[in-house]
Amino acid sequence: MxxxxxxxxxxxxxxxxxxxxxxxxxxxxxxxxxxxxxxxxxxxxxxxxxxxxxxxxxxxxxxxxxxxxxxxxxxxxxxxxxxxxxxxxxxxxxxxxxxxxxxxxxxxxxxxxxxxxxxxxxxxxxxxxxxxxxxPQSRGWRIYADFLLGTGHSRIAVAAQPSVYWASGTRILRDHLTPRGGTVIELDMSALTPTAVRDELVEHRATALLLLVGHPEPAVPLVRSVRRDERLAEVLIGAPAGQPEFAEWTTSLGDDGAAIPFLRYLPExxxxxxxxxxxxxxxxxxxxxxxxxxxxxxxxxxxxxxxxxxxxxxxxxxxxxxxxxxxxxxxxxxxxRVPGISVWQWAVPPVQVVDRDPAHPDRFRILHTG
Known part of the structure; x- marks a missing residue:
């Protein structure tokens, strides 16, 4: 030292x-x-x-x-x-x-x-x-990718803003999903409107859309836009970075903010x-x-x-x-010391995939643990 x-x-x-x-x-x-x-x-x-x-x-x-x-x-x-x-x-x-x-x-x-x-x-x-x-992001986001595959989602669109963090997340998802038969479709949110995103989802036959974007903009208008398109009624919206964790999410989106899985670091x-x-x-x-x-x-x-x-x-x-x-x-x-991580790391913090219950948006449902 x-x-x-x-x-x-x-x-x-x-x-x-x-x-x-x-x-x-x-x-x-x-x-x-x-x-x-x-x-x-x-x-x-x-x-x-x-x-x-x-x-x-x-x-x-x-x-x-x-x-x-x-x-x-x-x-x-x-x-x-x-x-x-x-x-x-x-x-x-x-x-x-x-x-x-x-x-x-x-x-x-x-x-x-x-x-x-x-x-x-x-x-x-x-x-x-x-x-x-x-x-580390590589652990949590791989767990999230396993959740997606386990629930039948293999064509995953990521709506991402330019950022080292979002780019890292996209890479982790692709590296984990591709060998397991998944496909990651990148949608550049610096160039697309929420309406254009809807058309891209239909064109690419995506079954899930992940929000790799900031809150409230453009996350809130993007969720509202997708929720109101009947063509996308079966598309899962996900937010691995945890945007729906906070009450502000429900305040902004109401019922539209429920059933959007995200990562949370709590035990059962x-x-x-x-x-x-x-x-x-x-x-x-x-x-x-x-x-x-x-x-x-x-x-x-x-x-x-x-x-x-x-x-x-x-x-x-x-x-x-x-x-x-x-x-x-x-x-x-x-x-x-965890391989690939440059700092001292708590190796086993709890990781959950949860969402807000549509019947009670102030309650969380545990969907997957890792």
């Missing part, structure tokens, strides 16, 4: 706070609802840590920076937080933003536990400084800790917490255990990733 250019956070016994930097999308064009859920989980865990005595008697403090889904803004925030002496970095929802943050954290020697971003290549080269809780049953945390998060958010909120809570829980054991020296924190063994809200968290 190289010597970090920034000095590690100093060890102190005077009761001053141990600070963790938190990257969260809180303004547009970031997914604000996801950011609020992530921050709620982070903040609840900080409160629980402090109620239990903090870090060796020192309070834990969250220093929050809004990324607004901007990679450059995130990289600048990492620079600032490193200079402020935070012991570690947490958070982020958007994969491309998390990649920028991870790259900068690696260069600065700042431990970063990524909460909720799935892009496989968070850093170009293997790093000791970064670990991740969410499953939460741990006892998860059940307690879920109840408190529901009260704070005034709605059911998403898996992103649980990821936030688990992030701080892991970092607190590491800081209690290792102190606030950044190098010791990063060296401790392979020794982590912490009970979280969704299972026991341990990190390992």
């Amino acid at each position: 190289s010597t970090p250019p920034w000095p590690p956070a100093a060890e102190r016994t005077d009761g001053s706070a141990v600070r963790i930097g938190a990257l969260v999308p809180l303004t547009r064009p970031g997914w604000v609802e996801a950011g609020h859920h992530l921050l709620a989980g982070l903040e609840l865990a900080v409160g629980d840590v402090n109620d239990a005595g903090g870090i060796a008697g020192r309070p834990l403090e969250l220093v929050v920076r809004d990324t607004a889904a901007d990679p450059d803004r995130a990289a600048a925030a990492v620079e600032e937080l490193a200079g402020l002496g935070v012991a570690a970095l947490a958070g982020e929802y958007h994969s491309v933003v998390a990649r920028a943050a991870a790259t900068r954290a690696d260069a600065l020697g700042l431990p970063y536990l990524c909460s909720s971003a799935v892009l496989d290549a968070l850093t170009e080269q293997p790093t000791e400084w970064v670990a991740r809780l969410s499953p 049953r939460l741990t006892p800790l998860g059940t307690r945390v879920g109840t408190t998060l529901s009260e704070r958010l005034a709605e059911a917490p998403s898996f992103v909120a649980f990821e936030g809570y688990d992030t701080v829980t892991v970092l607190a255990e590491v800081l209690r054991a290792q102190g606030t020296d950044r190098a010791r924190t990063a060296e401790s990733w392979p020794r982590v063994d912490v009970p979280g809200t969704r299972g026991r968290i341990r990190f390992s």
Whole structure:
């Protein structure tokens, strides 16, 4: 491990706070609802840590920076937080933003536990400084592809916007589906209108349309357009990236937003800790917490255990990733090296394919697990 250019956070016994930097999308064009859920989980865990005595008697403090889904803004925030002496970095929802943050954290020697971003290549080269809780995209999207095949869908259209994340997802789907008899049809949403997409689906005889696009635009008008075309009544609409997870989806689409399968990173049953945390998060958010909120809570829980054991020296924190063994809200968290992944990875986070029940859109149906 190289010597970090920034000095590690100093060890102190005077009761001053141990600070963790938190990257969260809180303004547009970031997914604000996801950011609020992530921050709620982070903040609840900080409160629980402090109620239990903090870090060796020192309070834990969250220093929050809004990324607004901007990679450059995130990289600048990492620079600032490193200079402020935070012991570690947490958070982020958007994969491309998390990649920028991870790259900068690696260069600065700042431990970063990524909460909720799935892009496989968070850093170009293997790093000791970064670990991740969410499953890599290659695992989750292959599980989603298995779900599609298992439900009889082999001609899959993907309506995609230009993005490293969406391009990576398309490649994963094609590499997994093609050897199993599937076909992936790419529809470029920088060139097609929702009406044109409908005609493409008919022409290519697609049985499923996957939304590899942002929300609310163009996801909402695209769903409405397809739902209202009688020619496409049997076409499955899917959203592997998880757009229907949040209440805003139902607010925007109503009944049209149901029966759209997406990936969610929750187990069939939460741990006892998860059940307690879920109840408190529901009260704070005034709605059911998403898996992103649980990821936030688990992030701080892991970092607190590491800081209690290792102190606030950044190098010791990063060296401790392979020794982590912490009970979280969704299972026991341990990190390992996963082939093809450049960061320390929780190898077995839960993965589900779920949708909103058409009869009760505020309820979820588990369709597939992996």
